Amino acid sequence: MSKGEIIAGFLAPHPPHLVYGENPEQNEAKSQGGWEQLRWAYERARASLEELKPDVLLVHSPHWITQQGHHFLGVEHLSGKSVDPIFPNLFRYNFELKVDVELAEACCAIGAEMGLTTKMMLNPNFRVDYGTITTLHMIRPQWDIPVVGISANNSPYYLTTEEGLEEMDILGKATRKAIEDSGRRAVLLASNTLCHYHFSEEPVPPEDMAQEHPQNYEGYLWDMRMIELLRQGKTGEVFELLPQFINEAFAEVKSGAFTWMFSAMQYPELAGELHGYGTVIGTGNAVMEWNLIKAGLAQAA
Amino acid sequence: MTVVSAFLIPGSPLPFVQRDNPPWGKIADALDTAGKALTASQPDTIIVYSTQWIAVLDQLWQTKPHLKDIHVDENWHEYGDLPFDIKIDTDLAEAAVVATNEAGIKSKGVNYDKFPIDTGTIIAANFLNPENKLPLVITANNVYHDWQMTEQLGRIAVAEAEKLHRKVAIVGVGGMSGSIYRQVINIADDKIASDEEDKWNRKILSLMEKGDVKTLLNECPKYASEAKVDMGFKHFAFILGAMGGDFSSATVHGYGPLYGSGAAVLEFQLG
Numbered sequence: 001m002s003k004g005e006i007i008a009g010f011l012a013p014h015p016p017h018l019v020y021g022e023n024p025e026q027n028e029a030k031s032q033g034g035w036e037q038l039r040w041a042y043e044r045a046r047a048s049l050e051e052l053k054p055d056v057l058l059v060h061s062p063h064w065i066t067q068q069g070h071h072f073l074g075v076e077h078l079s080g081k082s083v084d085p086i087f088p089n090l091f092r093y094n095f096e097l098k099v100d101v102e103l104a105e106a107c108c109a110i111g112a113e114m115g116l117t118t119k120m121m122l123n124p125n126f127r128v129d130y131g132t133i134t135t136l137h138m139i140r141p142q143w144d145i146p147v148v149g150i151s152a153n154n155s156p157y158y159l160t161t162e163e164g165l166e167e168m169d170i171l172g173k174a175t176r177k178a179i180e181d182s183g184r185r186a187v188l189l190a191s192n193t194l195c196h197y198h199f200s201e202e203p204v205p206p207e208d209m210a211q212e213h214p215q216n217y218e219g220y221l222w223d224m225r226m227i228e229l230l231r232q233g234k235t236g237e238v239f240e241l242l243p244q245f246i247n248e249a250f251a252e253v254k255s256g257a258f259t260w261m262f263s264a265m266q267y268p269e270l271a272g273e274l275h276g277y278g279t280v281i282g283t284g285n286a287v288m289e290w291n292l293i294k295a296g297l298a299q300a301a
Numbered sequence: 302m303t304v305v306s307a308f309l310i311p312g313s314p315l316p317f318v319q320r321d322n323p324p325w326g327k328i329a330d331a332l333d334t335a336g337k338a339l340t341a342s343q344p345d346t347i348i349v350y351s352t353q354w355i356a357v358l359d360q361l362w363q364t365k366p367h368l369k370d371i372h373v374d375e376n377w378h379e380y381g382d383l384p385f386d387i388k389i390d391t392d393l394a395e396a397a398v399v400a401t402n403e404a405g406i407k408s409k410g411v412n413y414d415k416f417p418i419d420t421g422t423i424i425a426a427n428f429l430n431p432e433n434k435l436p437l438v439i440t441a442n443n444v445y446h447d448w449q450m451t452e453q454l455g456r457i458a459v460a461e462a463e464k465l466h467r468k469v470a471i472v473g474v475g476g477m478s479g480s481i482y483r484q485v486i487n488i489a490d491d492k493i494a495s496d497e498e499d500k501w502n503r504k505i506l507s508l509m510e511k512g513d514v515k516t517l518l519n520e521c522p523k524y525a526s527e528a529k530v531d532m533g534f535k536h537f538a539f540i541l542g543a544m545g546g547d548f549s550s551a552t553v554h555g556y557g558p559l560y561g562s563g564a565a566v567l568e569f570q571l572g
Binding site: 064065066067068069071080081082083085086087088092117119121122123125126127129151155158198200201202 | 354355356357358359371372373375376378379381382407411413414415416417445481482483484485560
């Protein structure tokens with residue numbers, strides 16, 4: 001078996017509004033569109049993913065919150081209807097996904113070897129969180145690539161931000177080792193919004209884009225600063241600023257996916273490709289790609 | 302009297318799914334006792350506020366008449382399923398939506414198939430209303446609502462119950478101290494993870510037993526902060542608001558650890 005590789009990482013936020021705006025048949029709620037810039041950003045990301053031809057997608061979602069350890073979906077087939085508890089009017093999505101259980105078990109085992117508390121989720125009645133489903137739908141609506149779903153342990157909130165993100169760094173290293181051992185060609189999905197300040201009321205209709213804009217100007221400026229650094233490949237500087245960004249922009253990257261992904265990719269000083277930026281109920285969302293094949297850091301299929 | 306009984310209970314699934322573990326079994330026994338007391342108080346409806354039903358945009362009230370499904374806890378999935386079968390007092394829930402909006406707290410009802418019912422609400426329903434004889438009103442914990450607004454929600458819910466001539470039991474679902482074991486433990490050896498938090502819990506429970514509301518109100522902010530109390534102890538704010546801001550004493554049916562966090566089952570004596 002050849003050595004596995006991480007071939008790309010995507011910052012792939014999960015506002016359910018994007019699924020609602022697209023009107024896929026799986027979602028009961030129907031719209032007149034909306035959030036086009038972000039949906040078009042995902043179209044570009046989808047095209048790139050198609051070229052990458054990964055064996056597996058790994059997604060770390062802040063809406064599967066766990067207190068005792070880092071959990072991994074461990075049931076081969078999971079299906080059901082996912083209703084967003086915050087936006088049930090927008091997201092009632094019938095999903096069906098295939099899990100790469102072998103890789104999930106390897107991530108779980110190696111994470112434990114590296115000192116993390118880890119656990120496999122083996123209950124077939126488990127309801128997959130809407131963050132995982134939204135990110136996976138937006139990046140690959142065909143649902144034809146096996147996935148590894150990873151929970152967001154609440155360590156950045158329960159401990160200090162820095163202590164929590166240290167755990168996510170270890171989780172990333174464990175993920176990389178598991179992928180290398182597996183022989184898989186893997187794409188990582190960090191399901192995170194940037195600035196997370198949001199409006200407290202929905203417009204009517206929710207897709208009224210005349211009402212959509214950043215909720216917080218300072219948060220917007222932070223988003224632009226971080227995106228510009230990421231576009232320049234100044235990864236080290238981004239991670240130096242990350243705790244301050246999290247604190248001042250209430251950034252959702254605190255939940256760990258962003259750190260997990262970059263740790264797994266070994267924090268490359270590689271210019272990220274911005275597919276698009278937009279706000280959703282005032283929060284800042286960027287769809288970005290770090291293509292390790294184009295950068296010569298991984299091999300094409 | 303509109304409020305005929307009031308209870309504070311933990312929302313963790315552990316006493317329900319593993320009551321043969323002695324530390325958790327004591328909490329389960331206490332919940333059974335609370336359930337019998339609730340039944341004896343003969344309410345028409347149970348009003349439930351659970352810290353685990355998180356809302357962000359509005360104050361949410363469940364308005365689907367019948368909720369029947371299986372839930373799997375996000376963290377404790379290895380212990381199995383949490384079945385539930387819950388009837389909703391939709392008249393009272395709808396009235397609460399209208400009244401809270403009129404009070405300036407933006408609210409709405411939710412009536413969707415497969416809407417995720419939180420573990421805390423399910424635990425309350427399964428222990429306190431096991432045969433599903435009584436309808437419930439279920440409302441969410443909006444994370445942006447403070448203590449005063451949460452008290453107000455409790456007051457409004459009871460005021461609407463009074464208008465509809467309902468006798469109600471009040472149930473606040475949430476934990477006490479919040480430090481947990483982050484690693485796997487021998488569950489038979491479970492204990493409160495922090496001695497300081499244990500002291501805090503016992504102090505608060507003692508004040509509740511005495512019905513010393515004035516001191517409780519002074520101490521709760523410090524308690525919430527220093528003992529990492531679940532959601533700032535807002536579940537008690539809801540109960541207190543529903544009881545009109547006062548109670549004479551409380552009975553602690555059980556107190557103990559749930560994976561290091563503090564859990565208590567309390568019954569409040571009214572008036």
